[in-house]
Amino acid sequence: MQEKQSIHGAWANRWIFILAATGSAVGLGNIWKFPYITGENGGGAFVLMYLFCILLVGVPIMMAEVFIGRRSRQSPINAMRDLAIESGRSPNWSLVGIMGVLAGFMIFSFYSVVAGWVLHYIALMGSGDMVGVGVEQAGEIFNGLLADWQTLLIWHTVFVVMVIAVVAGGVNKGLERATRIMMPALFVLLLVMLGYSMSTDGFAQGFDFLFHFDPSELSGEAVLVALGHAFFTLSLGMGSIMAYGSYMPKKAKIGSTVLTIAAMDTIVALIAGLAIFPIVFANSMDPGAGPGLMFVTLPVAFGQMPGGQIFGFLFFVLVGVAAWTSAISLIEPAAAFMVEKFGLKRLPACIILGLLVWGLGITCLGAFNFMSDFTLFGKNMFDLLDYATANIMLPLGGIFIAVFAGWFVKQHASKEELGLSDGVYKLWYVLVRFVAPIAVGIVFCLNL
Numbered sequence: 001m002q003e004k005q006s007i008h009g010a011w012a013n014r015w016i017f018i019l020a021a022t023g024s025a026v027g028l029g030n031i032w033k034f035p036y037i038t039g040e041n042g043g044g045a046f047v048l049m050y051l052f053c054i055l056l057v058g059v060p061i062m063m064a065e066v067f068i069g070r071r072s073r074q075s076p077i078n079a080m081r082d083l084a085i086e087s088g089r090s091p092n093w094s095l096v097g098i099m100g101v102l103a104g105f106m107i108f109s110f111y112s113v114v115a116g117w118v119l120h121y122i123a124l125m126g127s128g129d130m131v132g133v134g135v136e137q138a139g140e141i142f143n144g145l146l147a148d149w150q151t152l153l154i155w156h157t158v159f160v161v162m163v164i165a166v167v168a169g170g171v172n173k174g175l176e177r178a179t180r181i182m183m184p185a186l187f188v189l190l191l192v193m194l195g196y197s198m199s200t201d202g203f204a205q206g207f208d209f210l211f212h213f214d215p216s217e218l219s220g221e222a223v224l225v226a227l228g229h230a231f232f233t234l235s236l237g238m239g240s241i242m243a244y245g246s247y248m249p250k251k252a253k254i255g256s257t258v259l260t261i262a263a264m265d266t267i268v269a270l271i272a273g274l275a276i277f278p279i280v281f282a283n284s285m286d287p288g289a290g291p292g293l294m295f296v297t298l299p300v301a302f303g304q305m306p307g308g309q310i311f312g313f314l315f316f317v318l319v320g321v322a323a324w325t326s327a328i329s330l331i332e333p334a335a336a337f338m339v340e341k342f343g344l345k346r347l348p349a350c351i352i353l354g355l356l357v358w359g360l361g362i363t364c365l366g367a368f369n370f371m372s373d374f375t376l377f378g379k380n381m382f383d384l385l386d387y388a389t390a391n392i393m394l395p396l397g398g399i400f401i402a403v404f405a406g407w408f409v410k411q412h413a414s415k416e417e418l419g420l421s422d423g424v425y426k427l428w429y430v431l432v433r434f435v436a437p438i439a440v441g442i443v444f445c446l447n448l
């Protein structure tokens with residue numbers, strides 16, 4: 001078969017793909033969401049479930065997404081369709097790609113609001129206003145921000161523009177360079193935080209909270225959250241990784257590449273947890289405090305440490321960058337599709353997309369103030385979009401991708417594209433055919 005090329009470009013080499021995909025995976029999910037949902041769901045037992053989900057469900061599905069993308073070299077919607085046709089199946093498999101694009105919009109809208117909080121905190125930390133604040137005061141500052149819709153709107157808008165500017169320029173240029181510099185820097189700063197938290201009184205308690213396994217703490221809801229988060233944190237089930245895979249060099253091995261990405265993502269999440277929980281316990285805060293956890297604990301910790309103003313500032317800069325590289329990947333599948341389908345240039349395609357996510361995002365930031373009374377299914381818009389995507393749409397998209405890759409794509413195609421040894425291929429095949437769909441199915445049914 002003649003090798004296909006993507007009309008959108010290609011990563012320079014395997015490492016760029018790894019960094020870009022890690023940039024997509026490592027984001028607010030790791031630093032903001034993982035610690036607070038772990039706190040809400042009781043700690044160690046939840047973390048263990050999450051690790052299982054990453055390994056048994058996340059990794060095989062990520063491999064499926066990468067190979068589907070790379071084989072067709074198109075946006076997820078067209079990739080699913082073309083690969084289905086190649087295997088003599090219904091072109092309607094493209095619906096999975098469409099649901100993914102929709103999920104991307106929905107995630108983006110609340111993601112951008114949280115990224116806006118991060119941008120605001122960059123300014124707060126840099127100005128020195130947070131130096132020496134106590135827990136209570138930090139809580140008040142955070143709640144004050146949530147109530148102030150104008151400020152939220154400004155930061156949300158800034159973030160949308162930042163993301164759209166990059167996606168409009170194509171993935172290769174700005175994104176590649178930013179990822180290369182920022183990802184290692186983020187990592188170094190996380191280690192600094194870890195070092196700091198190890199020196200606080202709460203470290204042992206924080207460590208215990210994360211890694212102490214008590215099965216009685218596992219609820220069906222917690223397992224669903226762990227599963228959903230595995231998809232969210234690895235950017236799976238909605239096409240981001242598939243789109244990035246479509247720019248991946250042919251020579252690169254998919255198996256080891258995917259394992260590297262999943263490992264980096266997991267390590268960052270665990271370090272974030274190890275950085276945050278000791279501070280929580282050292283200050284007798286509530287680990288189940290919810291979405292505000294990071295925004296209250298970290299300023300307090302930075303406000304007390306030597307050089308905290310500059311470190312705190314840098315830390316939030318890097319959280320912002322992590323969010324930025326992830327948000328780019330939320331839009332990329334839709335942007336690539338619009339270019340393919342309507343022959344649009346990137347810029348107009350991205351402006352349309354930007355307006356859509358900006359508008360939807362306003363309903364999420366309003367959830368904390370002018371729209372706080374508005375609920376659907378008992379949730380405000382922010383919680384609803386988070387819940388519907390992470391706990392329903394991504395796992396559902398993931399099942400479809402797994403079933404598609406395992407049952408509908410011709411075996412010679414997956415075998416050829418994945419390039420695994422026979423034994424490892426068989427393992428992947430069993431995981432993607434049976435384990436992943438059944439596991440997700442059971443968790444779904446239990447929660448109905």
Ligand code: PHE
Pocket residue numbers: 024025026027028029030107231232233234235236238240326327329330
């Ligand atoms: N993986 C990102 C994070 O953890 C979020 C994300 C989800 C990005 C889905 C792209 C697609 O923050």
